[in-house]
Amino acid sequence: MLDVTKKTSDKIELTRHKMALILVAVAAVLMVLRYAGLLPEALFRLPEAMIPPFAIWLDTIFNFVKDDLGLLKLTRFLTGGLEALLDTTANLLFGKRRWPNLGPIPWTSIAAVAAVLGYYLGGWRLAVLAAGTFVWTALIGQWKIAMETMSVLVIAAPVAFVIGITLGILAWRNPWLDRALKPILSVLQTLPFFTYLLPAVIFFKVGPTAGAVATIIYAIPPMILMTTLGLQKVPEEVVEAGHMSGCSRWQLLCYVYIPSARQEILVGVNQVIMLCLAMVVLTAFIGMPGLGAKLLAMMGSFKLGRSFEIGVTIVLLAVTLDRMSKAWVVKQPAHFEKGTPWWKRHVMLLLAIAAFIFFVIVSQFIEVASTVGRKQNFSQGKELDNLIKGFLNIEVVKSTTYFLRAFVNVQILIPFRNFILSIPTPAVILLVAAFALWLGGRKQAVLAAMFFSLVALSGWWDRSMITLYSVISAVSIAMLIGLPLGIVASRTERWSRRILLVCDTAQTFPSFVYLIPAIMLFGITDIAVIFSILIFAMVPLTRYTIEGLRAVPHEMTEAADMAGATRMQKLWKVQLPLALPTMAVGFNQAIMFAFFMVIIAAFIGTQDLGQELQRTLAGTDLGKNFVLGICVSLMALTFDLTIMKWASDQKRALGLGE
């Protein structure tokens, strides 16, 4: 029986692969015709006259929704509520003159509470990390701006959590909502940041409110997905037990489902926190105060050292919050014997309150305990500047970058770009469809062809291809470096942990800080753009390789050892095939990150969609802005759909569940 199904699926595979090959062949014919000069111009690029005025249509729709349907009024009303919340935290954390007029809370109090919380969640190590982060922030002279950032995040993260978990529960209850929500979430996640900028400002008022909204939108999707995933996994027996004890539906949800899905929901929380921190710098363009805004100002006046220090602060905050929330995931609720006095059960809470009050009182008398001024800090901006400039000036560094520029850029990258631009549009669409068909399936192929045809219809084909070229180049190089790194690191537990920490750091370190050294190393060239994407794209590749390889069941590797496999055989025949689905998820994320970063690389100077998006900001050209954003999103989605389908197919084939 099993054999039969295997055979039919093989047959389907065969025809699928054959069809993909046919598509490739047709594309090749088109290309040959083009190079022979026989292809009519209309088949090379869509004629201008056939491009519909999407931008104007979108502008009209936007204005209709905004004014005639009154969406602007609604969002402005919501903005009022959000602003009240943000003003409160702003007052408490950095003393903005708003209700309740109590702040700012002394930095020592916050650091002390963080330490107690860290100790409660993860013992001494976490206590030191938490307190250390806040002490560093204060001593380096960034306390106020860090608190400006936090004042928004402490609202944005919980709001994203609440909306995310609610939508997640609803989507789990109503499959139609789940189906409707998934594509919207995918588009939201792949839309380039520049496309959020203007609508956020128009609908939610430039300032912390727009910053908070952009952050929330960006952080919600994983929360929804993790909630739904967790709830679906709740075992039947647990639910049965709930029913038997006579739970109402609400009780069932609160006391049975959610506690059983705790693990997944908390992973969602962790993701929310990380994504919030990832947005700190980008949202500064629309009024988010604090670290991001300062970083942009520092970069605007070529102060590398101080921007680097701000980057370190953001990473420290991210790592602290990440470790704390992860510790919270593992921590089981404590149980006490009956009759334990109240204070004993809440000793940590009392300790935190005591520490808080103690430092509030201390800071009344000792000023340094309350605020660290600019004069007392230990910022080493100037010294770091010289260090960075000195490094860039070392002969070896210079000759390496010159080689890379003269060889990789001029001999490989630029010809590759010209090659991609020389392929006729229909041939590209066929090739992409073939790729989707080969890896994913018919449905993916149809969608891929449709998406890329839409890109062609948008009239921004050449720029889209340059964007795609940067992404492909960066991800290819990232694979050459990231995969071996992951494989080597996964051999031992210690190195895995170290490299994963490097991954966390690279991921949360504001990407803007990479841009300047990239330019100083490579000039304003494609290679600088690809270098800055590369750092970002390597992270998921390495991370998922490590995680995939380490998750390979022990029995499997043992069996391979017993069969007398060499280390190489074991790696190639056992570990890598089993880890491949997980690694594919990493590969997919690498592509998504690359699409995200390639647009940001417009700040270096590119000729792709990012540059055109940047141009639309000058004329507040919303329609065109949307069209360009959708082009990026459609290309990213094509890869996302195809690769994720392949990964889940593989997982099923390997019997790895899900």
Next chain:
Amino acid sequence: MNKFTTALATGVLALGPLAAFAEDSSDPIVIPIHNWSSQIVMSNVVGQIFEQMGNNVEYVTTDSQAVYESVRLGDVTMELEVWEGAFGASYRTALEKGGLHDAGDHNAVTREDWWYPMWTKDACPGLPSWEALNDCAALFATAETGDKGMYLDGPVDWLKHGQERVAALDMNFTVVNAGSAAALWAAIGAAEADKTPIVVFNWTPNFAEAVWPGEFVEFPTWVDGCDKDPAVGPNPDALYDCGNPAEGYLKKAAWDGMKEKWPAAYETLTKISFTNPQIAEMAKFVDIDEMEPEEAAEAWLGANADIWNPWLSK
């Protein structure tokens, strides 16, 4: 209380009776802040003047192009640095849509054009003439541009027309657009180490003058219509065959509702006018002396009371 606040307090006390007539709303005046130092300090200077007049002031960081949409909607009350070259287009678009208006020019004039740091002149002594620059084009070649020189233009959204000028004047240069001001500084900073000749887009007033002394390239002088009428300028068949206007405006823009809501502050805003040296000085406080913008504003106000006192409403 430091010296500055005392000075301010006396200044305000002296004018107190006059200022009392104006009844400004207690809602905060929102001043936008961008990512270059002179604008940040200037915003803080003006903000502190408003605060001393008894107003509430708040600062918000924004993108310098998208800000005009916010001024138009009244989310932001004013914009203190509208550069003719860089933001003229966004400003005019917003002006046409309505909601903001011109609140007068600064005394300062802006210039935005091709620029080189001084060390470039050692390699190409004929500068600043553009013909001499064109003769030295090979000096500016990079691995990617072959034997043509590379000119690093400003970001595309500043709409600088470097490409058109190269074509119009038939120059032996390839134009590369930097993506941001930071990218321009990084390129100059990288060239500084070896004193590599470099020609980039730059503007004044700007902190860069203090860090890297340099000069603007002298192109055929700007004549009105150079951007609209091909006949104007040395090349009869092309637009943009002149240098940029050497005296562009630096404006203030105000939200239409400001005049009614904060009459006294509005009055002051229309009088405010900074000169090039003043703007350069503000930028220097932050960029060279490493002050925080708020401190720099205090320092500037403390030292220049005679300049800003006449701006307070009468």
